[in-house]
Each structure stands twice: as structure tokens, then as C-alpha cells.
Amino acid sequence: MIPKNAKMVFKGKIFEVWQWEQQMFDGSTEIFERLKRPNTAEIITLVGDKIMIQEQEQPGKPPFTSLPGGRCDKGENPLSAAKRELLEETGYTSSDWELLLEQNPVGKIEWTVYTYIARNCKKVQSPSLDSGERIETKLINFDEFLALADDPTFRSAELICTLLRAQANTKLKEKLRKNLFK
């Protein structure tokens, strides 16, 4: 999406700003701008027939509901990031991973959100949270999971459409249920 002739004009802590000369329909040119940021991975964490979600606080923000997950480190592939974040944030691991969604939430930002299913998760250690995380986990059932689409603090704009489509359509709902719990 950012063309090859683009140049990075600023590199921040999270975001890079890229610009290029874009030819317009009338032959004139304008400076176009897009951003890059690290990709993120989030995990639908299945524990038995339940789904583990987080009630989370971060400095300077109101509390929110989320799935386990976080940013990919430099050079880290999204599945490795998902496994690392799940272990760090919850202490759980899984040997049965599947990619459910791969989405680009914002047109002007080169940023992919990977949503994984981690089945049959087992606790192997205590969570190791960093100084910017306060997380409590909670187990919910499939119908409560679909209802997350109606929780205004739920932090996964990417997943919300999938949950709403499942609410709207019984076939999609049963397909999602089967996809998760096999």
C-alpha cells in the first residue's frame, strides 16, 4: 500500500510516517502520506468449552475488555507474537493454533491485525505482566463471547464485525462455533 518510491520522513516510538509524490488523474503530482506501525496479534483463548477474556487497565486509560494479545516485536512473525503474548499475559499455552482473521483496520496505516484461535489452552506458569499492564482474566461462554460486540469497552474493532455477523445469521453463528470448538 505504501509504494516503493516512498520515503520514511519520521520514525517515532510506534509509528513511522512515509511520504511520496503521487501522480494525480490530471498528470499533476501531490505529496501523499501513509503510516506504518507494528502488526498486532490477538488470541481467542479456549479453555475447555469457555473463552478467556481480559479486564485490563493501562496507564492513562479507562479500564477495557480485550482478548490477550499485543504488538509483534521487530522481525517476529505474528504466530510467535501470539504465543509469546498469551504466555506473558495469561500463563497459558496451546498446541492447537489456527488463524481466524487477518485484517487491515485503517486505510492510511500499513498495519495488520491477526486474530488467532488457540484451542485447549493449559496454564503452565504465572502471568508476567510489564509495568504498563494490569490484567484480570475471566472465562465466558460462546453466547457471552458474541455479546462482546455490544460491550462499548471491548477493544477489538476487528473482531466485532465477525461477532455481529454471527449474531445476525444463524448459519454464520454455527460456523463460528464449529470453527472455535471443532
Place this chain on the structure above:
Amino acid sequence: MIPKNAKMVFKGKIFEVWQWEQQMFDGSTEIFERLKRPNTAEIITLVGDKIMIQEQEQPGKPPFTSLPGGRCDKGENPLSAAKRELLEETGYTSSDWELLLEQNPVGKIEWTVYTYIARNCKKVQSPSLDSGERIETKLINFDEFLALADDPTFRSAELICTLLRAQANTKLKEKLRKNLFK
């Protein structure tokens, strides 16, 4: 969302990058980063009992479906921007405007998307497109409007949830229909 002690560290064509020292839960500090960008306005354009949408092309992008709309100019309020964009892109005006949605699509970006209803729109001039726009308009009915949620090229992530909720729930559907057409 960007605190008062934040400083702008870069100003691009569209995006500004802001940083500040954030105190963490353990008393340590880290540099936090957020962006600002101009707010945008989009318009549900009612022409009789139909809704006007756009088939649009912009340089360097695949064609997409959208509502009329665009960025607020510096100092311009969103309703003025909506009226200006509707006139420029379609040649239509309305004397019956209502704000339907006000949303912040991305956590790390200070950016509000305003979705307006413009009722009983009338054509008063030809569209005046800029060199970065190729737009054809199309009139659709309410059910086709709801189905836009299933068009992968539809460029309004903000509206899609509202459309999906209306698909999922007959009461919400009739409420939205009434909201649009009174």
C-alpha cells in the same frame, strides 16, 4: 486522549505525532505516542426514498464504494465540512441535517468520524471534483444500504457496525429506517 503535557514531535501532511512521558503503575516512566489527524465527515445522502452512494477511484488505490464525505479543513466544524463535501462531490444540498454517529475509530489516533443524515437532498449544481477524485453516484434502497456491510470495498468501517446491528435486530432495523426517513 493526548494529555496536556504531550509535545508534537512531527507534523506531516495529514498526521501529527505527539509524545509524552507517561508514569507507569510501578512509578517508572516511558515515552508514550499518539497521533492526531483531521476529523472526517460522511453523509447518508437521502434523495426521495433512496440513498446516494459513490463508486469512487483515487490515485494509487483500487476502486471502492463510499458515502460522500471527506476531511474537515483547519478550523472547519464537521457539519460545515459535511455540507461542503456533499456539494463538491455530488452537487446536492439539504436543509435537513442530523448527526447520526460520532466515532473514534482508532485508539492511538485522535480522530473523530462524524456520520450525518442529510434528508430530502436536491441537486443544485454539477459536482466539482479535484484532481484526486473520480466519482460516480448511485441510488440504492434501504435494504441495499444495509447490505453495504457485506461489500468488502465499502469504505466506512464506522457505519458497518450500525448496519450489521440493524441486520441482526429487527427493532434496530426499524429504528434506523425511521431515523433516516422520519
